[in-house]
Amino acid sequence: MNSEVIRRHRAAVVTKSPLVHNITNNVVTNFTANGLLSLGASPVMAYAKEEVADMAKISGALVLNIGTLSTETVESMLIAAGSANENGVPVIFDPVGAGATPFRTDVARKIMREAKITVIRGNAAEIANTLGEENWTIKGVDAGEGGGDVVSLAKKAAGKWGCIVAITGKTDVITVGSHTWTVHNGHQLLTKVTGAGCLLTSVIGAFCAQADNHLEAAVSAVAYYGVAAEIAGEKAGNNGPGSFQIEFLNQLAETTDEAIDERCLIKEVQ
Structure with missing residues (x-):
């Protein structure tokens, strides 16, 4: 896999403008919608249990995010996931804050048990707590200090759940178990913008919605996101996270093929 693959997946998002159904948290809804629009995708936020099955069925991808939990939202998520599974729609799951409270952890594990997940994306602590590992800690919805090998953790999770696992952090790890990639792009100001991981x-x-090879799509999405963040950080300069956030939305739209070729840092892990 190389930058040409990333460029191809990126171009397909622009060409196809896939509909991405988000059941996400109320902290990040606006930023997520704007980010997807900047990327060239078509966001929709639909939460009511009366309509989520219909919306998931016509979408290119379903995104489930447990950042602000309620029993009603979890019910809607499982209904939507069931519809997506029945209709061949990829389901992307973000177990925000798994490990922070028993309820949150139980919900993350319930979704992994009861829905067929295509990609689970989280930080190392979230993935570890969803998996049941005890050597990682979490504070609120942010990653705490943990111990262990992130690549091994990702592979273990992929083996247990039979899906793609993306653990993001200073170095991003994306694996399906048999094939593993690391991505070394990004910018530290991503950690100062609420909802950067959720977006x-x-x-x-959005990348998975237009792809048959979801592993390639996931790696491409993470790499493109990181390259856009690097450029945004440079353009924002010393103006702080507010300026970075706006410039990041710009770069999700404007990052060129040449920038992808020059900056993309992905490696296959043997």
Whole structure:
């Protein structure tokens, strides 16, 4: 896999403008919608259990995000996931804050058990707590200090769940178990913008919506996101996270093929 593959997947998102159905948290809804629009995708936010099955069925991808949990939202997520599974729509899951409370952790595990997930995307602590690993900690919805090998953790999760696992952080790891890639792009200001990880999950959804090879699509999404963030950080300069956030939305739309070729840092892990 190389930058040409990333460019091809990126171009397909623009050409096809896939509909991405988000059941996400109320902190990030606006940023997620704007980010998907900047990317060239078509976002929809539909939560009511009366309509989520119909919306999921006609979407290119379904994104589930448990950032702000309620029993009603979980019910809608499982209904939507069932419809997506029946209709061959990829399901992308973000277990935000798994490990912070028993309820949150139980919900993350329930979704993994009861829905067929295409990609799960989270930080190492979230993935570890969803998996049941005890050597990682979490504070609120942010990753805490943990121990262990992230690549091994990702492969273990992929083996248990039979899906693509994307663990994002300073170095991103994306694996299906038998094939593993690391991505070394990004910018530190991503950690200062609320919803940057949540938007990435939806961007993975947009890339998967237009692809048959979901592993390639997930790696491409993470790499493109990281390259856009690097350029945004440079353009924002010392103006802080507010300027970075706006410039990042710009770069999701404007990052060129040449920039992808020059900056993309992905490696296959043997």
